[in-house]
Amino acid sequence: MKLTRAENGLRGTIRVPGDKSISHRAVMFGAIAEGTTTISGFLPGEDCLSTISCFRKLGVEIRQEGDYVEVQGTGLHGLQEPDEVLDVGNSGTTIRLMLGVLANTPFHSCLIGDKSIAKRPMKRVTVPLKQMGAQIDGREGGQYTPISIRGGNVKGMHYVSPVASAQVKSAVLLAGLQGDGVTAVTEPEKSRDHTERMLRAFGCEVQVDGMTVSVQGGQQLHATHIEVPGDISSAAFFLVAGAVVPNSRIKLQKVGLNPTRTGILEVLQQMGASITIENVQNEDFEPYGDVTVEYSSLRGVEIGGDVIPRLIDEIPILALAAAQAEGTTVIKDAAELKVKETNRIDTVVDELKKLGAHIEATPDGMIIHGRTPLRGASVSSHGDHRIGMMLGIAACLADGEMLIENSEAAAVSYPTFFAELQRLQQ
Ligand code: S3P
Numbered sequence: 001m002k003l004t005r006a007e008n009g010l011r012g013t014i015r016v017p018g019d020k021s022i023s024h025r026a027v028m029f030g031a032i033a034e035g036t037t038t039i040s041g042f043l044p045g046e047d048c049l050s051t052i053s054c055f056r057k058l059g060v061e062i063r064q065e066g067d068y069v070e071v072q073g074t075g076l077h078g079l080q081e082p083d084e085v086l087d088v089g090n091s092g093t094t095i096r097l098m099l100g101v102l103a104n105t106p107f108h109s110c111l112i113g114d115k116s117i118a119k120r121p122m123k124r125v126t127v128p129l130k131q132m133g134a135q136i137d138g139r140e141g142g143q144y145t146p147i148s149i150r151g152g153n154v155k156g157m158h159y160v161s162p163v164a165s166a167q168v169k170s171a172v173l174l175a176g177l178q179g180d181g182v183t184a185v186t187e188p189e190k191s192r193d194h195t196e197r198m199l200r201a202f203g204c205e206v207q208v209d210g211m212t213v214s215v216q217g218g219q220q221l222h223a224t225h226i227e228v229p230g231d232i233s234s235a236a237f238f239l240v241a242g243a244v245v246p247n248s249r250i251k252l253q254k255v256g257l258n259p260t261r262t263g264i265l266e267v268l269q270q271m272g273a274s275i276t277i278e279n280v281q282n283e284d285f286e287p288y289g290d291v292t293v294e295y296s297s298l299r300g301v302e303i304g305g306d307v308i309p310r311l312i313d314e315i316p317i318l319a320l321a322a323a324q325a326e327g328t329t330v331i332k333d334a335a336e337l338k339v340k341e342t343n344r345i346d347t348v349v350d351e352l353k354k355l356g357a358h359i360e361a362t363p364d365g366m367i368i369h370g371r372t373p374l375r376g377a378s379v380s381s382h383g384d385h386r387i388g389m390m391l392g393i394a395a396c397l398a399d400g401e402m403l404i405e406n407s408e409a410a411a412v413s414y415p416t417f418f419a420e421l422q423r424l425q426q
Pocket of ligand 1: 020021022093164165166167168170191192312313336
C-alpha cells in the first residue's frame with residue numbers, strides 16, 4: 001500500500017472495532033456455558049474468526065453476522081472430538097486459551113497456526129496444563145506447534161507464573177474450572193483481567209487477592225449477553241496519530257477503559273498529550289468511554305515496571321510517539337515483545353530506522369531520541385498487524401511517499417484501519 005503525508009491533519013470521529021481479548025473470551029466462554037450467549041460489538045477480525053472456526057470444529061453452533069454473534073453453548077462437557085486440525089491462524093490468544101479449554105476434554109485435538117504462531121513459545125501454557133493432568137505433546141517437547149492434546153482428570157493447582165501473561169493465567173483458570181479442587185494463579189505483575197470479569201458475568205465465582213486469582217473447579221457457566229467495548233489497542237493508533245500529526249483532533253467513541261489496559265493513556269498524558277475522557281459507562285463489567293485527543297507537543301519519558309503489561313501491545317505505536325517527542329524515551333522491562341506476532345523490538349527498531357528515527361534496541365526494550373523528522377521509505381509489516389498500522393500512522397508524518405508491504409496484516413485486529421485513516425484525512 002502507498003500512503004502520503006496528512007497535510008491538513010487528521011480530524012473526525014471514529015468508533016473503533018470491538019476489543020480483541022474480550023471478543024475471543026465471549027465466544028469461548030459462550031461455547032462452554034449452558035444456554036445461548038449473544039455478543040454485540042464483536043470484532044470480526046481474522047484472529048477472532050479463527051476462534052469461531054475452531055469452536056465450530058468442536059461441535060459448537062455459532063452464528064456470526066458482522067459484529068453480532070450467537071453461540072449455542074454445549075456446557076462444560078459437551079464439546080466433541082474434532083475430525084480436523086484446529087487452525088488458530090495468527091492468534092496466540094486462541095491457541096493458548098483453547099489449550100486451557102481442552103485440558104479436561106476426554107478426546108484428542110491437534111492445534112496448528114501460521115508461520116508466526118509456529119515460532120511462539122507454548123511451554124508457558126503446556127507446562128502448567130500437563131502438571132494439572134492433561135496429556136500434551138508438540139514440537140520440541142511441547143514448546144511449538146503443531147501441538148496435540150488429550151485432556152482429562154484435571155486437578156486444581158497453585159501455579160506461580162514466571163511471566164505476567166493473561167493468556168497463561170486464563171489457560172490455567174479455564175483448565176481449573178473443569179477440574180477437581182481449587183486452581184490459583186499468581187503472577188509477577190497484574191495482567192489484563194478480562195477472564196476474571198467475564199467469568200463473573202457468566203455466573204462463576206472468582207477470588208482475587210493481590211496478584212493471585214483463584215477459582216473452584218466444577219462451576220457451571222451460564223449463558224449471558226456480552227457487549228464488547230471498542231479496543232483500546234486499536235484506538236491507540238489514532239490516539240498517537242491525533243497527538244503527533246499537526247492540526248489533528250480525533251474523537252474515539254466507546255473505547256474500553258479497563259484499568260488493566262489503560263497504560264497507553266497514562267503514558268501519553270505524561271508525555272504531554274492533550275487527552276480528555278468523557279461518558280464513562282459500564283463500570284461493573286468492562287468500562288468504556290469517549291476519548292478525544294488533540295495535537296500537542298510531546299516530551300520523552302521512561303516506560304518500565306508494572307505499567308508494561310498494561311500497554312504491552314501499544315509499544316510499537318508508542319515508539320513512533322517517542323520519535324516525535326522532544327528528548328529521550330527509554331522503554332524497559334519489555335522483553336515479552338520478542339515473543340509477540342513478530343519480535344517487536346527488532347521489527348519496530350528496523351522499520352523506524354528506515355524512516356530516519358534515532359532508535360536503538362536494548363535487551364528488554366528500546367531507546368528513542370526525538371524529535372526526528374521522518375522520511376517516506378519502503379517498509380514492511382513483517383506480517384504483524386500492529387507493525388503495519390504503526391507504519392500507516394508514520395506515513396501521515398513522513399516527507400515523501402511510504403510504501404508498506406503486507407499492510408493487509410491489519411485485518412487480524414482492525415480490518416477497516418486504512419479506510420478509517422483515509423477518511424480522517426478528508
Ligand atoms: C492477550 C494477552 C496479551 C496480549 C495479547 C492478548 C489476551 O498477551 O499481548 O495481544 O487476550 O489475553 P500475553 O498473555 O502473552 O501477555
